[in-house]
Amino acid sequence: MVQEGEGGSAERARDGERFAARVLEFDGVLRLVAEHASSSLGKRCVRELGPRGDSDARAALSRCREMTDCMLREDEPGLAGVNDPFPDGIPGRLDEERIAAVRDFLDATIRLKRWAAARAEELPECAKLMAAAPDTSFLLERVDRVVDDRGRVKASASGKLGRLRAAMTSLNGRVESAIREVTSRSDVRACLSDGGVHRRAGRPVLAVKAKMSGRVKGLVHDRSQSGESVFIEPREVIELGNRLAEARADERREVERILIELSRDLLAEKSLVDGAALRVGELEVAMASAHWAKAVDALPARQPGDDGASNGLLLRAARHPLLIAQVQSGDIDAVVPIDLRLGVEFDMLLITGPNTGGKTLALKTAGLFALMTRAGLPVPADDGTTVPLYDRVCADIGDEQEIRQNLSTFASHLVRVTAALENATPDSLVLLDELGGGTDPDEGGALGTAVLERLLATRVPTLVSTHIGKLKEFAYRHARAENACAEFDHETLRPKYRLMVGTPGESCALIIARRVGLSASVCNVAKERLVRREGELDELMGDVRTARVAAEATRKGAEEELSKARAKLSEVTEKERALEERAEQLEREAQKGIEERLRDAMRTLERGRALLDQIPKESRREMEETLTRLEDELTGASLTERREAFIATLGKGSLVFLPRYRQRVIVHKVDREKRQVVAKMGSMKVKVSFDEVTPYESL
Numbered sequence: 001m002v003q004e005g006e007g008g009s010a011e012r013a014r015d016g017e018r019f020a021a022r023v024l025e026f027d028g029v030l031r032l033v034a035e036h037a038s039s040s041l042g043k044r045c046v047r048e049l050g051p052r053g054d055s056d057a058r059a060a061l062s063r064c065r066e067m068t069d070c071m072l073r074e075d076e077p078g079l080a081g082v083n084d085p086f087p088d089g090i091p092g093r094l095d096e097e098r099i100a101a102v103r104d105f106l107d108a109t110i111r112l113k114r115w116a117a118a119r120a121e122e123l124p125e126c127a128k129l130m131a132a133a134p135d136t137s138f139l140l141e142r143v144d145r146v147v148d149d150r151g152r153v154k155a156s157a158s159g160k161l162g163r164l165r166a167a168m169t170s171l172n173g174r175v176e177s178a179i180r181e182v183t184s185r186s187d188v189r190a191c192l193s194d195g196g197v198h199r200r201a202g203r204p205v206l207a208v209k210a211k212m213s214g215r216v217k218g219l220v221h222d223r224s225q226s227g228e229s230v231f232i233e234p235r236e237v238i239e240l241g242n243r244l245a246e247a248r249a250d251e252r253r254e255v256e257r258i259l260i261e262l263s264r265d266l267l268a269e270k271s272l273v274d275g276a277a278l279r280v281g282e283l284e285v286a287m288a289s290a291h292w293a294k295a296v297d298a299l300p301a302r303q304p305g306d307d308g309a310s311n312g313l314l315l316r317a318a319r320h321p322l323l324i325a326q327v328q329s330g331d332i333d334a335v336v337p338i339d340l341r342l343g344v345e346f347d348m349l350l351i352t353g354p355n356t357g358g359k360t361l362a363l364k365t366a367g368l369f370a371l372m373t374r375a376g377l378p379v380p381a382d383d384g385t386t387v388p389l390y391d392r393v394c395a396d397i398g399d400e401q402e403i404r405q406n407l408s409t410f411a412s413h414l415v416r417v418t419a420a421l422e423n424a425t426p427d428s429l430v431l432l433d434e435l436g437g438g439t440d441p442d443e444g445g446a447l448g449t450a451v452l453e454r455l456l457a458t459r460v461p462t463l464v465s466t467h468i469g470k471l472k473e474f475a476y477r478h479a480r481a482e483n484a485c486a487e488f489d490h491e492t493l494r495p496k497y498r499l500m501v502g503t504p505g506e507s508c509a510l511i512i513a514r515r516v517g518l519s520a521s522v523c524n525v526a527k528e529r530l531v532r533r534e535g536e537l538d539e540l541m542g543d544v545r546t547a548r549v550a551a552e553a554t555r556k557g558a559e560e561e562l563s564k565a566r567a568k569l570s571e572v573t574e575k576e577r578a579l580e581e582r583a584e585q586l587e588r589e590a591q592k593g594i595e596e597r598l599r600d601a602m603r604t605l606e607r608g609r610a611l612l613d614q615i616p617k618e619s620r621r622e623m624e625e626t627l628t629r630l631e632d633e634l635t636g637a638s639l640t641e642r643r644e645a646f647i648a649t650l651g652k653g654s655l656v657f658l659p660r661y662r663q664r665v666i667v668h669k670v671d672r673e674k675r676q677v678v679a680k681m682g683s684m685k686v687k688v689s690f691d692e693v694t695p696y697e698s699l
Helices: 004-023 026-034 040-047 054-073 096-117 124-131 137-146 159-183 210-215 235-268 270-296 321-329 359-374 409-423 441-457 509-515 520-529 535-610 617-638 641-649
Strands: 192-200 203-209 218-223 229-234 313-318 338-342 348-352 393-396 429-432 462-465 481-489 494-501 655-658 663-671 676-681 684-689
Touching: 004 026, 004 359, 004 393, 026 040, 026 270, 026 321, 026 359, 040 270, 054 124, 054 270, 054 359, 096 124, 096 137, 096 235, 096 270, 124 270, 137 235, 159 192, 159 203, 159 229, 159 235, 192 229, 203 210, 203 218, 203 235, 210 229, 218 235, 229 235, 235 270, 313 359, 338 348, 338 359, 338 494, 348 359, 348 441, 359 393, 359 429, 359 462, 393 409, 409 429, 409 441, 441 462, 535 617, 655 676
Parallel strands: 348 462, 348 481, 393 429, 429 462
Antiparallel strands: 192 203, 203 229, 218 229, 313 338, 481 494, 655 663, 663 676, 676 684
């Protein structure tokens, strides 16, 4: 049984997660990505994205990368027919339009499964996803037996329907024949307002002049708006029309029965169709993510443990997605990229500086990237960006008052901070904006210090922004905490929205006051009354600030040089690999040419031996010795190290090429003492020397 305290903690955790998603505007990002989905299913799946498990998140990020590669190769799958097969509010009976949509979806699922299976080597995660989609072919066959591709029930759906439609066709023909026969009569033609056949309530009628309506016997169905014509169904076709109307009514009832039966079959397999929709929807999420990534220059973040990834949070030129959207719509000019790191040298980063300087933006960008990565979405940042799969994001950002709970601004902050302290782990990310604000600075500073010490003791990755001076000193007293400041231009009074890690910032209140025209005397009095700590401490902090800024600049420069070196190494390695492959290719070509020329020389030598009998005996011995020496030299020349390696690998079953026969054959036996190979050539066995065997097929 859950205790009241435990239940309250769990509820605070859920409220905290919902608040974090809302204040970080995660839904706004989902709407941006959903715009790049083409089907109702894809749009719904994107909008419903939330936190995934570790393996699922990694798989989703991999699918996004794979779809990006597909875009580059112009090999994206077609999504024709993809739709949401069972949207909310489906009744127990599906109409023809909905059945047609389900049919198209089943067909698209089969097509996408085949597409992914054919690319399993290049797209392993996409292939794995679609391989898990249920087989819907039997259901598609069931639907195709009943309806056509527009969802209209086929005449072959039942014997009764076939007979009714045949009867309707026959009756239609008889009605048309009868009406033509009536209109062909001269006495009727003289009474007509026009020569056409009209329809009223599905019945064929003639437009008869009102003053001559008594001359055309039949049933009056309607009058024209002018009153000059009446629409009469001739009596010759009334009986046929009645029979046709009855057949139509019977046909509608039979179609209704068939649709109810088919609907029952489809809804009975709803779980199977939903399973297919889940996989197809995920595939379209990957496509929409890849298209959005291209539009905003985003990429799937790496995770700690990946090749070249940081062991903590590392944002490189991170840009907030909603600000990018504002740039694209022309509302703002540009987005200043943010660089931020956390979790390697330090677990806590305290960001200080003036209002509107970018402190909150840095927190929101980091938190939003964490939510996006956990959902399997790419992030707008440079390569090398690493975002751990945090188990939750706990955020206290903004000054929203919990009116329904009758809480003040300060109390609402405490509620969210409490939830963070209760639920955050070393695998969580905590964001605390303006910690200690909303109350007395001394009490706020003391309370903030206690909160930070608790988070630091449990090694919870934490980003904090604050104006309170006491909290600025916190990082100097704790090894796993670090300061950062949001840059501010004192001349223009404009924020630069860049973070400088290693130094605390100043609120710049007096500077801003002077710049905006506040009386100099007032500013001077404020400066005199400003309570400062001992001058030595101020001087020490200034020295530390200078040293930290210099160290950070050195670190950043070293990181950039390391990145360049890695890129250069990758380039050199690739060129070296290409050169090695080219060298091997040239060596193979040269070896092939040498072997072919050697074989030609050996054949010439054999022809020379054949002529020995024609040489006088006194010269024959000398010629034989000469030919033998030449053969030895030719044999030795052909056996390079590469060829010796090839010969050493020969064994029963090896596949080789015999230039003499211009065929590839299978080795049956290798005689290394005689340096011979016995090979199978069809039903024959041939014996050739090592010199006549090559792995290269001659032209």
